[in-house]
Amino acid sequence: MCKTFRKLTDLEIETLKQQHCTSDDWSAIEVAEAFTPEYIFHTRFSGKIRMGVFEKEFILPGGFRKHSGLRHVSLHNCTLENNVLIENVSNYIANYNIGENSFIQNVNVIVVEGKSSFGNGTEVSVLCETGGREVPIYNKLSAHLAYIIALYRHRPVLIGKLREMIAAYAEKHTSEIGYIGKNVEIINTGTIKNVCIGDFCEINGASKLENGTINSNENDPVKIGCNVMAEDFIVSSGAHISDGVVMVRCFIGQACSLSHLFSAHDSLFFSNCQGENGEACAIFAGPYTVSMHKSSLLIAGMFSFLNAGSGSNQSNHMYKLGPIHQGIVERGSKTTSDSYILWPAKIGAFSLVMGRHVRHPDTSDLPFSYLIEKGNESYLVPGVNLKSVGTIRDAQKWPKRDKRKDPEKLDNINFNLLSPYTIQKMLTAIEVLRSLQRTSGETSEVYSYQSANIHNGSLLKGILLYSKAINKFLGNSIIKRLEITRFKDNDEIRKRLKPTTKAGNGEWLDLSGLIAPKSEIDKLISDIESEKITSLDEINDTFTRLHQNYYDMEWTWAYEIMQKWYDKDISQMKADDIIEIVNIWREAVVSLDDMLYADAKKEFSITAKTGFGVDGNSQQKNIDFEQVRGAFDSNTFVQTVNEHIRAKTALGNELIERISSLQGKI
Structure with a gap:
């Protein structure tokens, strides 16, 4: 320089x-x-x-x-x-x-024409196209802060303070001079107007870029490709946008990928989202929201860890007062090909949506469910996704597919399938299902719940699956808490079990990737409203601290829940009680893994082999299938399940052996 x-x-x-x-x-x-x-x-x-x-x-x-x-x-x-x-x-x-x-x-x-904030402060009308939930974007916007701005409109003082902070940030970055960083490549490109471009960015063949910032850096460069048209935007490090993407008033998070004629307006995309071919209108796309197929429209919805099937669609108005309705699909859900949801609706975490649903279902208290259309009616199968190979495979692949290379991570992402957030919903789900039994009778063939129907058999299986998952989570927590240490007596066990932080009790929230206690988020909000916290950096530091302290707070929550679930006073717990819980945990883990094993085996059935060995006999069909898909026993996922059973069994046995000498002692 x-x-x-x-x-x-x-x-x-x-x-x-x-x-x-x-x-x-x-x-x-x-x-x-x-x-x-x-x-x-x-x-x-x-x-x-x-x-x-x-x-x-x-x-x-x-x-x-x-x-x-x-x-x-x-x-x-x-x-x-x-x-x-x-x-x-x-x-x-x-x-x-x-x-x-x-x-x-x-x-x-x-x-650069006149003064520009280069996209900072742009109002993005997420969820409600007609306005009311606008999120002003800026260079370091996190999914968690955007979640609060979009959804906490019942706290107008909070929203006012946050808007002031972002407006001040935008003013600080307002200038009549733009910058193009070092080692930038811009070739075969049309108009670039009022755009700041970070280091090591590559722009090749873009048509028009107006009023935005591209936060590329050496650790994680941004690539903008052919025929891209973008207005009023922020693009974060590691993002790739190419092949005719059109976007207006959008925030693109770290390591996102948009391509193949994808179009979006008034939408937020956070870390590792992927969009191809389809369309997004006024969506809040939390981390790992994926829509890759033509004819797919995501509109006026909040999503995270979503996999949208081809032709997935929603409607955000019923032709009365315009596009005013919105919906929430909680983390980890999937929509099958040609699925449709009429907003308003709320879909529970890790659910599968199949068919058309027009009666505004709310399945948020019944996670890991199937919502299926049958005869123009919506049927709910509670908890069934807990034994689905696809669910477990997704949970394993998300951390591996984190493409962020920037050392500064804007989003704090918790990948855990079982957490206080999902377990609290399962506890509620059991109460909901048992309440339906009491209200309608245990012999009813079909129960009605939140505009959906539940078959009797599905209800009973749901209670069983939720109970196993709760036992698995609580057992995991107590084994993790007691790992490594050799205990001399039961007092040492009880001392180790005692939580090290008061934070964690009560309801937990999923702030679009960040899983944290509601009490801590309420405290953050109060600190912002009272001006104890006055900067965006302080807010983001709080999110990072909550993410880093997750497991300590998780144990505080689990400690409290165990007392109710096992009907035991944890402060008086002995080795005998621990061994009993570990045995319950081991049965839950092995039985759930057995269900996963059986579900995986369906992928190697006779039906699955249809289309293989097309010109040969059954033997050739089997050989062709095995050459392409491999044998069942050598499948990577199957081997992982078997290894998981062995490892978890050994883990439980090790803890039992370590404390068995204390059995029978006070």
Whole structure:
């Protein structure tokens, strides 16, 4: 980076003129001490110009070499750091600082016009297209803060304070000069207007970028590809946007991927979202929201860890007062091909939605369920997803598919399938299902619940599955708490079981990826309202702290729940009680894994082999299937399930062996 500048010499001015360069005022041009004009041709200078040296040679694909410099370009009020190459700009570049080693070729215009906040402060009308839940975006917006801004409209003082903070941030980043970072590549691109571009960004073939910031950096560059059109946007590090994407008033989170003609307006996409082919309108796409198929429309909904099937669709109005309705699909859910939900509706965590549902179901208290259409009616199968291979496979793949390389993570993502958030819902679900039994009678064939029907057999199985999952979670928690340590007596066990923090009791929330106690979020909100917390950085630091302290707070919650679930006073618990709980846990783990094993086996059934060995006999069909899909026993997932059974059994046995000498003692 240049630190000192000087005026052009008369000889340098004469050389530039001979190389077909012009200037409105040669005295307004300043250059680095080591500057030489030999690589500047056909360039028009206007306004205040500063330039570094041109010493570097760029090696292009195929081995072609180009020296840094200026060729066929008009510059107005620009600062160029060392070793920039700019050539073939059809119109001009105005009001930009351009970082070292950047390569700009074959563009129409790059300009900042007037004062700009570069997308910061843009109002995005999520969930309700007609307004009312607008989220003002800024460079470091997290899914958790956006969740609060969008949904906590019952706290107007809170919303006012947050809007003031973001407005102040936008004002701080308002300027008449834009920047293009170092090692940026911009080629074959149309209009770039009022856009700030971070280091190591690659823009190749974009059509139009207006009023935005691209937060690329060396650790996690951003790539913008062919025919992209974007207005009023923020793009976070590691994002890839290409192949005709059109987006207006959008926030694109870290490591998101949008391509193949995907279109979006008034939508927020947070970490690791993926969109292809379809359309998004006014959605809040929490981490890992995925929609990859044509004819899929996500509209006016809140999602996270979603997998949307082809043709998935929702409606956000009933042709009365316009598009005013919204819906929430809680974390980990799937919509099958051609599924449809009429908003308003709320779908419970880790649920599967199949068919058309027009009676506004609310299944939020019955997670891990199937919501299925049968004869124009909605049927609910509670808890069945707990034994689904797909659910467990998703839980395993999400952490592996975290593509964020930026050391500064904007979203704090908890990947746990079983957590206080989902377990509290299962406890509620058991009460709901038992209440239906009491109200309608245990012999009823079908129970009605929240605009859906539940078969008697499904209800009973749901209670059983939820109970097993609760036993698994609580057993996991107590084994984790007691791991490694050798205990001399029961008092040492009880001391170890005692929570180390008061935070964690009561209801838990999923703030679009961050799982935390409601009491802690309420405290954060109160601190913002009372101005104890006055900055966006403090808010984000609080989210990070809650994420880091998750397991301590989880144990506080589990400790309290165990007393009710097992009807035991944990403060008086003995080795005998621990062994009893571990045995219950082991039965739950093994039986759930056995169900997963059976579900996986369906993928290797005779029906699954249909279409294999098309021109041969049954033996050839089996061989063809095995060559493509592999044998059941050697399948990676099946091996993982078997290993999980062995490992968990050994884990339980180890704890029992470690405390067995204390059995029978007080």
